[in-house]
Amino acid sequence: MFSAHHRPGLSTSGRARLLSVLPAGFLAALASGLAHAGSPCTCAADLNTSGWVDAADLAILLGHWGTGDPEADLNExxxxxxxxxxxxxxxxxxxxxPENDLCSDATVLPSLYWQDVPFCTLNATTDGPANAACDASGSDQIFDDVWFRVTSPxxxxxxVTTCGSTFDTRLAVYKPGLFGVTCPSSGLLSASIVGCNDDSLTCNDVLNSAVLVPAAAGETYTIRAGGYQGAIGTGSISVDFYQKGDLIEDAIPVDLTDNGGGVTQILSGTTLHATPSADPNPNSCGGVNDTKDLWFKVHVNCANGGAQPVDFSVSTCMPGTAMDTTLTVYSGTVGNLTEIECNDDYDMPSCEINGFNRKSFVSFDPxxxxxxxxxxxxxxxxxxGNYEVKFHLFCLD
Ligand SMILES: [Ca+2]
Ligand SMILES: [Ca+2]
Ligand SMILES: [Ca+2]
Ligand SMILES: [Ca+2]
Structure with missing residues (x-):
């Protein structure tokens, strides 16, 4: 890395001399505006990313004069x-x-389920503290950081990921600390780090980063993106919220403990923001595998130690279900599931929508x-759509 303090620039008189040798007509263009398009960097004209717009950049631009080379076509x-x-x-x-160089100037993102936001760490300063949660490859600091803030819907x-970014990124997510402080510091009134990552196998370039953390509706999270050991560049962060139960890692817990006489739990909600699980997913019923789904983690238990479960059923054939559902039950562990039962459309009046069997029912002996x-x-x-699902367990002494 160069040191900005020793970087030669052009003096005012040097710039005046330069202007005198420029192609005719440029002054009119100069007056027409200085908008920078096409780069998240505030210094898009710094073509060789040296931290300065100087003669080296001018040489690059003139070298591409008249071409359509996007490298020098600043206004696209x-x-x-x-x-x-x-x-x-x-x-x-x-x-x-960058305008979001300091945590106190974090770019406030809209409260959306999915968004991609370009960023640039060129000329960013390191204003966030090191943290043991970020310790990897001999460093626990995130250098040259820029900041975002978002509220969970x-x-x-x-x-959050920096997948697709052009450099060796690092990424951290914080939640508010004492008295709602949103920025991290070394003091007592610091935001709390909830996740940090250097390199993620989930990105095509494993030097990019990804963080998956629990979120609470209405809570504000501060996102910090920077580089490993002085790496700087441009990129895009994706900020995605998954509703409770959307990911199997975040399955909705259901405790089905029969204290005698059977036990029923009824839950309702919407799949409006649900995303498809990884494909292929074991699923022997329904039309296509890749459907928007929610996961429930059901603890099937007989309180009386001598009792045995004889019937476990799950049903969306409930008045609150207003969508064409499928239900699949698996045993096993996350990443190693075995399908036990699956149903798309159950043939029972309560399973109908507009006269057609559309809702689902599964039942088996656990x-x-x-x-x-x-x-x-x-x-x-x-x-x-909206769903209402009933879980039922019956144990026999
Ligand atoms: Ca910074
Ligand atoms: Ca990295
Ligand atoms: Ca899902
Ligand atoms: Ca169905």
Whole structure:
């Protein structure tokens, strides 16, 4: 890395001399505006990303003069011409810092389920503290960081990645600390780190980063993106919220303990924001595998130690279900599921929507008490809507 303090720039007189040798007509273009398009960096004219807009960048631009090379086509007009030159000259000198360089200036994102936001760490300063949660590859700091803030629209999970970024990123997520402080510091009044990552196998470039943390509806999370050991560059962060139960790792817990005479639990909600589980997913019924689904983690248990479960059933054939569902029950563990039962449309009047069997019912003998079953409630062929699901267990002494 160069040191900005020793970087030679052009003096005012040098710039004046430069102007005298520029192609005719550029002054008019200069007056037409200095908007920078196409890059998240405030210093897009810094073509060689040195931290300065200087003669080296000018040489690059002139070297592409008249071409459509996007590297030097600053206003994305399709041609490198006087308009691009005017942008470069207008930005002459040291680059400014990103507007979200400081945590206190974090870019506030809308409260959406899914969004991608470009960022640039060129000329960013390191204002966040090191944290043991970030310790990897000999460093626990996130260098040259930029900041975002977002409020969760839902209870569930927050998934942030820098996948696709052009450099070795690091990423952290914080939740408010004492008195609602949103920025981390070394003091007592610091935001709390809830996740940090350097390299993630979930990104095509494993030097990019990903964090998956629990989220609470209405809670504000602060996102910090930076680099490993001085790596800087451009990228995009994806900020995704998954509603409770959308991911199997965040399955909705259902305790089905029969104290005698059977036990019933009824839950309701919507799959409106549910996303498809990984495909292929074991699913022997329904139209397509890749349906928007919610997961339930059901603890099937007979309170009387001598009792045996004889019937476990799950049903969406309830008045509150207004969608074409499928239900699949699995045993096993996350990542190693075995399908036990599956149903798309059950033939019973309560399972009808507009006179057609659309809702679902599964039932089987669990064989043993104190077991975990995974229930996947999906919309047939990608449909979403409101659901009401009934879990029932009956044990026999
Ligand atoms: Ca910073
Ligand atoms: Ca990394
Ligand atoms: Ca899902
Ligand atoms: Ca169905």
């Amino acid at each position: 007009s399709g041609t490198v011409n006087a308009a691009d030159l005017s942008i470069l000259l207008g930005a002459w000198g040291p680059c400014g810092t 839902t209870d569930g999970m927050l998934h 064989q043993s008490s104190n077991a975990i079953y995974w229930v996947r409630l999906a919309g047939f062929n990608g449909s979403v």
